[in-house]
Amino acid sequence: MKTTIATSLIVVTTLTAPIAHAETLRLLTWGGYAPEEVIAKFEAETGHTVEVTTSNNEEMIAKLRATNGGGFDLAQPSQDRITSAQEEFGIYKPIDMSRVHSELFIPSMLEATAANTTFEGEVYGLPHVWGTSGLVVNTAEAGAVQDYVDLCDASVAGKVSYRLKRPTLIGFAYSMGLDPFAAYNDTGKYQDILNQVEAKLTECKPNVKAYWGGGDEIKNLLRSGEVVASMAWDTGGWQLNADNPDITFVAPKSGALGWIDTFVLPARGRADDAAYDWINFVMRPDIAAMITNTAGNFTAAVDGDAGVSADLKARYQGSFDQTAIDNIKWYPPVPAGLEALEGATLDRINAAN
Amino acid sequence: MRSDASKLGFYLLLAPIVLWLLVLIILPHVGLFIVSISEKIGPRIYETGFGNYATFFGEPLYWRTFARTAIMSILATALTLILGFPIAYYIAKLTRGRTKTTLFLMCMIPFWVSELVRTFGWMILLRETGVISTTLQIIGVISGPIELLYNDAAIMVGLVYTSILFMVVPLVTTLDSLDDSLIEAGYDLGGTTTSILREIVIPHAMPGIVSGCIVVFMLSLGNYLTPILLGGKDSLWFTGMIYNQFITRFNWELGSALGFLLLALSSAIVFLGLKLSKQSLSNTMGRA
Numbered sequence: 001m002k003t004t005i006a007t008s009l010i011v012v013t014t015l016t017a018p019i020a021h022a023e024t025l026r027l028l029t030w031g032g033y034a035p036e037e038v039i040a041k042f043e044a045e046t047g048h049t050v051e052v053t054t055s056n057n058e059e060m061i062a063k064l065r066a067t068n069g070g071g072f073d074l075a076q077p078s079q080d081r082i083t084s085a086q087e088e089f090g091i092y093k094p095i096d097m098s099r100v101h102s103e104l105f106i107p108s109m110l111e112a113t114a115a116n117t118t119f120e121g122e123v124y125g126l127p128h129v130w131g132t133s134g135l136v137v138n139t140a141e142a143g144a145v146q147d148y149v150d151l152c153d154a155s156v157a158g159k160v161s162y163r164l165k166r167p168t169l170i171g172f173a174y175s176m177g178l179d180p181f182a183a184y185n186d187t188g189k190y191q192d193i194l195n196q197v198e199a200k201l202t203e204c205k206p207n208v209k210a211y212w213g214g215g216d217e218i219k220n221l222l223r224s225g226e227v228v229a230s231m232a233w234d235t236g237g238w239q240l241n242a243d244n245p246d247i248t249f250v251a252p253k254s255g256a257l258g259w260i261d262t263f264v265l266p267a268r269g270r271a272d273d274a275a276y277d278w279i280n281f282v283m284r285p286d287i288a289a290m291i292t293n294t295a296g297n298f299t300a301a302v303d304g305d306a307g308v309s310a311d312l313k314a315r316y317q318g319s320f321d322q323t324a325i326d327n328i329k330w331y332p333p334v335p336a337g338l339e340a341l342e343g344a345t346l347d348r349i350n351a352a353n
Numbered sequence: 354m355r356s357d358a359s360k361l362g363f364y365l366l367l368a369p370i371v372l373w374l375l376v377l378i379i380l381p382h383v384g385l386f387i388v389s390i391s392e393k394i395g396p397r398i399y400e401t402g403f404g405n406y407a408t409f410f411g412e413p414l415y416w417r418t419f420a421r422t423a424i425m426s427i428l429a430t431a432l433t434l435i436l437g438f439p440i441a442y443y444i445a446k447l448t449r450g451r452t453k454t455t456l457f458l459m460c461m462i463p464f465w466v467s468e469l470v471r472t473f474g475w476m477i478l479l480r481e482t483g484v485i486s487t488t489l490q491i492i493g494v495i496s497g498p499i500e501l502l503y504n505d506a507a508i509m510v511g512l513v514y515t516s517i518l519f520m521v522v523p524l525v526t527t528l529d530s531l532d533d534s535l536i537e538a539g540y541d542l543g544g545t546t547t548s549i550l551r552e553i554v555i556p557h558a559m560p561g562i563v564s565g566c567i568v569v570f571m572l573s574l575g576n577y578l579t580p581i582l583l584g585g586k587d588s589l590w591f592t593g594m595i596y597n598q599f600i601t602r603f604n605w606e607l608g609s610a611l612g613f614l615l616l617a618l619s620s621a622i623v624f625l626g627l628k629l630s631k632q633s634l635s636n637t638m639g640r641a
Binding site for chain 1: 417587
């Protein structure tokens with residue numbers, strides 16, 4: 001009798017023991033940030049399973065807002081969109097730095113992200129992938145396009161595309177000699193900048209072939225030659241460059257716009273252990289290089305660029321010299337409520353004839 | 354005893370539909386309405402009021418977009434009817450047996466793939482470097498590439514294509530029920546093709562026409578993919594605007610109000626259509 005109980009106890013403990021540690025990590029991220037091979041390696045090493053949902057900044061916040069921060073265990077919004085979302089909707093929980101292997105992160109990026117994602121004394125974000133948005137230009141046909149405002153030039157009329165989203169407003173403001181980031185906390189001043197940009201973009205509208213929505217759409221437009229100059233992400237330009245050497249990413253004269261995508265923990269995430277394991281796993285230099293090779297963007301991992309393909313490095317260096325890197329405008333945290341002003345401006349541009 | 358059992362059976366049969374109505378239709382709308390009457394004052398501070406509804410009527414952009422969407426949907430419905438009626442008439446009256454089934458099937462086959470794929474199909478056909486533009490250049494009709502995508506006509510093509518099945522099916526059903534001898538009698542009494550169409554066929558098919566029109570109008574008005582993908586830089590669509598409020602502006606309050614207004618205004622347009630065509634909803638839906 002006793003032995004039966006003892007055996008069944010052993011059987012039960014051995015059956016439940018691995019289950020108690022292995023969790024399902026529901027990851028809300030961008031396309032390319034969680035490649036199949038990385039997931040397979042992570043699952044083999046830790047026993048956790050990973051479910052990936054790809055999305056973008058706005059949809060990540062909307063999804064988490066709908067569930068008050070549930071449904072996912074780890075999300076990757078850009079660092080400038082974290083504090084306002086936390087202030088308005090309370091959808092994240094603070095990062096426990098003691099569980100993060102901080103020596104894997106480039107110290108300056110870790111500090112900058114921590115400063116930008118601090119809300120009421122708690123840090124909410126860790127840096128992961130960074131990159132820029134600027135111009136993707138077919139240099140053979142539109143070599144004159146050097147800055148955002150050049151998209152309104154008559155020489156490229158009807159062959160231009162950009163998004164009707166906030167990066168377009170910011171980029172145009174900089175190339176018009178304004179400083180929108182400095183006006184972030186002054187609503188009146190910011191509205192004034194938005195009004196000038198609205199006038200410019202309305203005037204520029206006949207030049208635009210179509211406003212693009214997704215990354216694949218703009219790549220198709222550029223690849224087919226229907227569009228010769230556009231606002232887009234650096235990776236998109238480098239990917240196209242591999243197919244057609246004429247097309248590449250150009251850092252605008254007024255400065256490329258720099259973003260950092262982060263790790264944040266949704267407020268009602270259930271698998272924190274798996275989330276921290278994932279963070280510490282993907283920041284290892286070898287894994288970071290694998291992610292850079294699929295996503296096309298560099299990471300905040302120390303030595304993460306060592307294993308990156310030579311082609312990608314060459315394209316990166318072709319687009320960014322030291323001045324261009326120093327001139328990158330990094331997005332500061334967006335104050336809550338600013339999106340409403342920008343939204344009204346974008347709606348008016350969309351409706352203008 | 355027996356009446357108790359039949360009562361229980363009645364309630365059991367009723368339960369799924371009541372549950373469906375309550376959980377999937379009524380409760381979400383109550384929730385949506387509550388969100389739509391809360392106005393945002395500051396972060397996490399809300400006040401009850403009808404300010405979001407006032408925004409719709411106060412900002413010309415919103416009601417103009419709604420009017421544009423409604424007018425284009427009505428136009429799409431009319432075009433679908435004009436295109437769908439001859440097809441339905443041919444299937445119902447001029448074919449028999451296997452041909453009839455084959456033709457009906459051919460109308461349905463495009464709907465076996467998702468709407469997204471069909472819309473991408475149209476993009477491949479219509480774009481500047483697409484099939485139509487290239488073919489026209491090869492046969493020498495035009496000298497340079499021509500852009501057929503990103504305009505209102507492209508949206509119209511997409512909408513008609515997406516919804517034509519929902520016009521053809523009710524029309525075929527009602528036209529099937531029309532006795533052929535009535536048409537023959539019409540000819541025997543000296544009627545012309547137009548007068549028979551006007552006096553016999555259309556009055557008989559009216560419930561099918563009206564129910565087809567209601568379905569197509571609602572589908573077009575509530576369509577999101579087709580106008581967004583095929584439309585150009587000036588092509589605003591009301592559902593796209595609701596999406597923007599919810600997703601990119603984080604303004605669920607205004608988005609909910611716009612959603613409610615879409616429901617109310619489109620119902621009003623359908624009601625008006627029924628009154629004008631002198632049909633009742635129960636009559637159309639019952640017979641079609």
